[in-house]
């Protein structure tokens with residue numbers, strides 16, 4: 001999919017087809033026994049409720065004319081018992097279905113989240129995170145009503161309708177046939193509006209997704225927004241998106257709102273015809289119509305349309321749910337491009353030799369980023385990657401952890417192509433510190449331990465000491481147990497870097513990758529940190545990306561990358577002697593430091 005943003009509707013890559021409804025039944029299947037139980041008790045209740053008008057008919061035609069008081073009392077008690085049973089079954093049904101609906105939703109949401117965790121970086125590069133979030137939270141919520149009540153209600157409504165028709169037939173066949181004439185009209189109407197209704201709901205799901213994406217983006221960028229006094233502009237953008245959502249909503253529900261008046265009209269017309277005919281038959285004494293028949297029939301007519309209306313509104317909810325389901329299943333079906341080969345082996349314990357062989361790579365097919373990158377690094381060596389902004393430094397190390405697939409070429413670790421090993425066994429032996437020092441909500445201890453979930457408190461503290469983070473952590477109100485929020489907003493940029501540095505070290509990696517690990521750290525701390533780091537880097541292969549060249553001077557080898565190609569390669573002294581791009585960069589930083 002092309003890159004998407006908050007004001008661009010997402011195109012649906014695979015249209016919903018009825019087979020996907022079967023997938024929904026896969027989630028429902030484990031609950032089928034419970035559902036059958038609910039259906040049975042609901043049907044019993046529905047059948048019992050049909051007795052009411054019949055009892056009334058007997059009372060009116062037999063007991064009242066004969067002044068049979070004890071018969072009337074018996075019928076009243078019977079009716080009371082019927083009502084009681086109906087109330088109890090309804091309660092059981094509500095409880096069971098709420099439980100089943102929530103269980104199914106939990107399962108779908110879990111599958112979605114598990115899959116999202118596996119999707120490669122490229123998936124997240126292409127769309128706003130708010131649009132992903134809305135699928136996991138809102139769209140799944142939106143199908144909850146369909147699952148918790150819709151299916152069961154429809155089945156019981158269907159049976160109720162059959163019961164009603166049977167009871168009506170037992171009273172008067174001709175009147176029943178008149179009543180049934182309204183159904184084809186309604187079905188024809190539903191079929192006519194189906195296409196428009198479906199596209200209206202799809203449009204609505206897009207608008208809700210756009211709105212959500214913008215809200216998420218605005219919250220993430222609130223500091224920049226307020227710094228640049230963009231609140232009003234942002235509010236205007238929000239208003240437009242919210243307006244689009246409102247219009248889409250009105251359009252979508254417009255079709256739903258047409259249904260109820262239509263049913264009312266059909267019901268009113270057929271009922272009037274039945275009354276006119278029924279009364280004339282009663283007066284003329286034809287077709288066996290009595291007062292009791294008419295009263296009982298009138299009662300059944302009023303019940304006849306209720307299940308039909310319910311089923312029509314279930315059909316509406318189904319169309320709504322389909323527009324959300326197709327998005328949910330689209331996400332679950334999103335291919336995991338970066339995945340283990342079918343015959344992938346477990347990466348043996350890494351020794352530390354790394355080789356890039358003629359690597360070509362692009363994020364987007366038409367825009368090549370790395371061109372013919374080749375280099376070899378031996379165990380324990382430290383390789384620095386330097387070069388201008390956007391040159392491709394981070395891209396190189398992203399490929400080493402297999403966050404993306406190569407266009408061509410090979411990356412070998414200890415002579416093994418990283419495509420042939422499982423991703424888990426590969427990444428678990430690497431310590432990666434990315435440019436974005438992300439902090440999760442929780443304690444500082446939790447955040448460092450993210451690098452190695454089985455590390456002891458002592459090991460966490462040791463890692464923090466190595467990167468000179470211990471002192472500032474101890475100055476916080478609860479030391480290592482101080483709570484930080486998502487993104488670590490209460491920490492300085494340098495403190496966040498030190499925590500993620502400690503996190504990378506705690507993994508005790510065979511290969512350590514540091515992307516701008518110390519860019520926000522003061523020089524004094526950096527010098528202190530360098531000592532600990534030198535000890536730590538011994539016998540470990542490491543890749544260090546840095547703009548501040550003082551931090552990488554001692555690396556075994558320095559690669560100068562520009563426009564996705566390695567331009568120069570050698571030790572600091574060699575590159576200075578060579579007098580190329582690296583020397584120029586080094587001298588410009590040196591002069592800058594002297595002049596300041």
Ligand SMILES: Nc1ncnc2c1ncn2[C@@H]1O[C@H](COP(=O)(O)OP(=O)(O)OP(=O)(O)O)[C@@H](O)[C@H]1O
Pocket residue numbers: 125363364369387388389390391392393394395396
């Ligand atoms: N996810 C992405 N999708 C598309 N293009 C990308 C993506 N990430 C980076 N790029 C592009 O790839 C090129 C190399 O980016 P990279 O992040 O590797 O540069 P860098 O040398 O690490 O830069 P810096 O020093 O600024 O961190 C840049 O032109 C960038 O625009």
